[in-house]
Amino acid sequence: MNKIRVLVGKPGLDGHDRGAKVVARALRDAGMEVIYTGIRQTPEDIVNTALEEDVNIIGLSILSGAHMKLCEKVLKLLKEKDADIPVFLGGIIPEDDIPTLKEIGIVEVFGPGTPLETIISKVKEIVYSKKA
């Protein structure tokens, strides 16, 4: 099987990228191809890059509280482009936002303190279950 291709994106204005970078590096060390967008990307930037790079999955990192609007936009754009790419989310996400996020289509939400191992295996699980 080909290597899993992951896009790690930071939409919005939040510049705290330690988590995104550490997760990106861990996914890479786990044998995946990782494309990291850098900070301050618009949902359009992220979706376009994801399509250009033909990724299997997108991970977003948001700590500023703007996750609702930004996730909605990313998912909407993916739908418009008919792109069936799963999206997971990490950052400071209040517990009671999670059901809504999952309802609109975010496949998984990782809060602070999530072990890298958990993220790696979940990413594999999501991608493989789609490919199967």
Add this chain to the structure above:
Amino acid sequence: MYQDKKLIEISEKKKKWEETTLKKTLERFPERKKHFKTTYNEEVKRLYTPEDIKNIDYLEDIGFPGEYPFTRGVQPTMYRGRFWTMRQYAGFASAEESNKRYKYLLEQGQTGLSVAFDLPTQIGYDSDHSMSEGEVGKVGVAIDSLKDMEILFDGIPLDKVSVSMTINSTASILLSMLIAVAEKQGVEQEKLRGTIQNDILKEYIARGTYVFPPEPSMKVIVDIFEYGSKNLPKFNLISISGYHIREAGANAVQEVAFTLADGLAYVEAAVKAGLDPNIFGKNLSFFFNAHNNFIEEIAKFRAARKLWAKLMKNKFNVTNPAALRLKFHTQTAGSTLTAQQPLNNIIRVTLQALAAVLGGTQSLHTNSYDEALGLPTELSATIALRTQQIIAYESGVTETIDPFAGSYVIESLTKDIEEKAMKYIEKIEEMGGMVRAIENGYVQKEILNSAYETQLSIENSEQIIVGLNKFTVEEEHNGTILKVDPIVEEKQKEKLKNLRKERNNDEVKKNLLKLENAAKNNENIMPYILDAVKSYATLGEITNVLRDVFGEYHEAVIL
């Protein structure tokens, strides 16, 4: 500090102790870990003795508080005279909401304000800009124009309360707004006390709220220095910040090294522009993180203070003691707080705050225990403030100056951190200075490596985080988290629309044009920004003018 004869005797006795008393115990009870390490990967010794400080000269290396090299503190009496400023970083939603929180905190005994701005304000976008969508009022207060600033400080006397503003790329604009509000309150500029963060270099390294490329950013900072050292003598015109560098994953040595290297870059730029470091040196301040490793942190603060004094003296021939003093604000480490068992964070914050106080901080923010979950509530913010008050009034550590001085381990680590930080600084100088080292990604890469190593050591339980990888429990989260209502964004946009209708738009246009010309002709832009602000030009409009002249920075992505 010890006579040679005595040291030989101590060394011999230590050897004997190791061979007899210690050996027997180790055979029966092996130690918990094979290696005990500092955050910067140096072995922590089992025992520190006078041998470890034999190369330290009390008068040269440690000295007296308020005197060079300031290892024991920048003031001669420290907390016996006055406690540090208790300055909680706060701000959310609208100017009205934040004003209410400030008044509450002041009533609770907070002694200075520290304003958190939302990301659009920090990056120079008005609330109605498309990039601002979803971000308005979220991590701080939304400020679009002088009008918001007037509301923010309504009823807060700016001649009595010092104001710190966490603002960098748009610092010139927010400082101008503060000056304008003060004027309206009848407070002259020279009476204003406070700090603007105004540290752009760490934004490229660690925090990301840059707008312009490094070179014009440095010019704006020098403009602020020049304007401020003439007009705002009591104001700290920069807060050179290691806090975010540490939050991005740096270790204690890197925090000191990269922060002071940033500091040197600012001083160099200002000297190059013809400013006198003996004068503007007094208006520099620093901002550090207080992390978990209690002993190492105390040593870190002492090392930073000593190293800065030496650098200013040796590199820039600074002789004015006031310009040699490294004064600093401290914040406890947000990234060490866990979403798991959040009440444990109160204890983490207490220990970190105590390290900052024992390290001689001038001002302190203690984090609220719920910050890994969301914005602080009034209750969690109050507990955080009370933590400082308990350390100040009840712990006794404030009664004597620098109480850990002379401790073998503290003095040994202080020297160690100083030397290792100096090596980094020399390496950065070889690269051509901090701006270069940032541009080629060296600093970012060093920090990311440390961050990744730390995460791995937590995952394999080399490093224990209580409640996260040991003593874990199943938890249910309760819902008392402060969230910003999306209506704030709508209201803010509405306010902006009205402002653009009501103000004198011809005057705004005229002032913005003057600013554009000044920026193009390399003049000091501060007076022009002040005029634009007074005519109610918005933050976004002013930033746009500068963005057009200076260009915009895009990071080189480093993994």
